[in-house]
Amino acid sequence: MLFNSQATATDQFNKNDYNGLKLVLLAATFFLIIGSYTLVREIKSAIFMTVVGKEYIPWARLLVMIGLLPAVMFYSLLVDRIRRY
16 A cells, blocks of 8 residues: 555655755755856866867857757657666
8 A cells, every 4th residue: 555544644744854964965966066067167168268269169069069969869769769667
């Protein structure tokens, strides 16, 4: 039986006393991921401009967009073909 008929909704919610700790850990993880992404993005742009030059940024973005189209289509094909469970 999935739910106990005598248990209330608050009993189901209070089964795990570590919800606050989970929230703090997930928030810290989210903050670290977003912070590191921002830092890496800025470093990537600076390195690209130093090595290749500022005038090639539009061409690089165009090539990335063209390269991502087949990658997204391949991913959607995999999602359609592979079972979830």
